[in-house]
Amino acid sequence: MKTYSLNNGDQMPALGLGTWKSEPGEVYKVIRTAISVGYRHFDCAYIYQNEVEIGAALNDAIMTGEVNREELWITSKLWNTHHKQDEVNECLKITLKSLQLDYLDLYLVHWPVAHHKDVIFPQDGSGLVSLSEISLEETWRGMEKVKAAGLAKHIGVSNFSAKKIKQINDSATHKIEVNQVELHPLLQQKDLLAFCKEENIIVTAYSPLGSRDRAVQMKAENEPDLFEIPTIQKIAENHDCSPAQVLIAWAVNRETAVIPKSTHEARLKQNLEAANLSLSKDEMNEISVLDKHFRYVTGGFFALPGSDYTLANLWDE
Numbered sequence: 001m002k003t004y005s006l007n008n009g010d011q012m013p014a015l016g017l018g019t020w021k022s023e024p025g026e027v028y029k030v031i032r033t034a035i036s037v038g039y040r041h042f043d044c045a046y047i048y049q050n051e052v053e054i055g056a057a058l059n060d061a062i063m064t065g066e067v068n069r070e071e072l073w074i075t076s077k078l079w080n081t082h083h084k085q086d087e088v089n090e091c092l093k094i095t096l097k098s099l100q101l102d103y104l105d106l107y108l109v110h111w112p113v114a115h116h117k118d119v120i121f122p123q124d125g126s127g128l129v130s131l132s133e134i135s136l137e138e139t140w141r142g143m144e145k146v147k148a149a150g151l152a153k154h155i156g157v158s159n160f161s162a163k164k165i166k167q168i169n170d171s172a173t174h175k176i177e178v179n180q181v182e183l184h185p186l187l188q189q190k191d192l193l194a195f196c197k198e199e200n201i202i203v204t205a206y207s208p209l210g211s212r213d214r215a216v217q218m219k220a221e222n223e224p225d226l227f228e229i230p231t232i233q234k235i236a237e238n239h240d241c242s243p244a245q246v247l248i249a250w251a252v253n254r255e256t257a258v259i260p261k262s263t264h265e266a267r268l269k270q271n272l273e274a275a276n277l278s279l280s281k282d283e284m285n286e287i288s289v290l291d292k293h294f295r296y297v298t299g300g301f302f303a304l305p306g307s308d309y310t311l312a313n314l315w316d317e
């Protein structure tokens with residue numbers, strides 16, 4: 001498996017398992033199966049509300065000697081309710097307890113959005129706190145503290161634009177190491193990738209298969225299906241593989257990490273195998289022209305009337 005080097009030489013496996021929507025009741029078995037077929041990188045988050053069960057699976061796999069803690073790469077994310085400097089530690093401690101771990105390999109600020117502490121999902125603007133009240137720089141100082149305390153080996157962000165990364169890095173003691181964003185052939189984010197490369201930031205591609213299993217109320221009408229794109233289907237035929245494997249291989253071939261989610265053993269295996277699939281220069285070029293700047297995860301749930309969050313200032317575009 002290809003890996004990416006972080007600033008101290010630690011290696012993040014290029015392919016990890018997404019865990020959003022892997023429900024309690026099934027996620028224990030998913031994680032055990034994933035470890036048994038060779039996954040070592042897991043993408044978690046406080047807000048996914050399944051970290052307790054993931055922790056039980058990780059702990060059992062470690063206790064039975066199937067895997068060592070040091071071989072695993074565990075990422076989790078700070079939720080928007082804990083953006084004050086001194087609350088970062090509190091949210092991370094809950095995650096560590098749930099996951100039964102002493103440290104995370106990577107901790108990310110999930111969104112450049114702050115909520116009131118008791119509002120998990122804001123229904124209107126009154127649940128949100130302006131970034132002029134709790135600044136991203138303040139949240140980042142909290143992230144630097146948990147890194148200094150050894151609770152997270154590496155720190156980064158998610159859903160951040162180049163502008164917001166610059167804003168943080170200008171005053172950071174410890175700079176951003178990873179940015180996790182939505183990436184697939186219909187949202188290629190070429191400028192953001194080039195910027196992150198210059199800044200020595202690893203980019204992780206989320207929703208690489210088009211986030212197919214989101215609840216209907218989160219979906220737009222007539223969302224495109226990445227598996228149905230003729231170019232993707234043709235390249236899949238060339239390699240005698242599935243469209244999902246082409247999408248995953250594309251992400252790894254352009255030097256991003258990628259975290260497809262699945263709860264099925266056969267798909268877990270094919271997704272893992274796809275990380276070793278090489279696409280030709282011509283195939284990469286054919287995919288390169290498919291970009292439509294289309295987001296599945298629009299962030300619209302934060303652009304609420306009565307707050308100063310808008311889609312324009314969320315994505316800075």
Ligand SMILES: NC(=O)C1=CN([C@@H]2O[C@H](COP(=O)(O)OP(=O)(O)OC[C@H]3O[C@@H](n4cnc5c(N)ncnc54)[C@H](OP(=O)(O)O)[C@@H]3O)[C@@H](O)[C@H]2O)C=CC1
Binds near residue numbers: 260267
């Ligand atoms: N930082 C952030 O804000 C965000 C982070 N993420 C992270 O990224 C991960 C992946 O993104 P996510 O939105 O979950 O969606 P994905 O794009 O990974 O799509 C998941 C869907 O694809 C299906 N699938 C998986 N593999 C295959 C395959 N080989 N063939 C056919 N279908 C397949 C899954 O079905 P099944 O499970 O039934 O196999 C599921 O329905 C998340 O789980 C989460 O960890 C996601 C969104 C936002």
Ligand SMILES: O=C1CO[C@H](CO)[C@@H](O)[C@@H]1O
Binds near residue numbers: 020045047
């Ligand atoms: O990672 C993610 C998935 O779940 C959350 C909502 O339920 C999103 O906010 C986020 O992008």
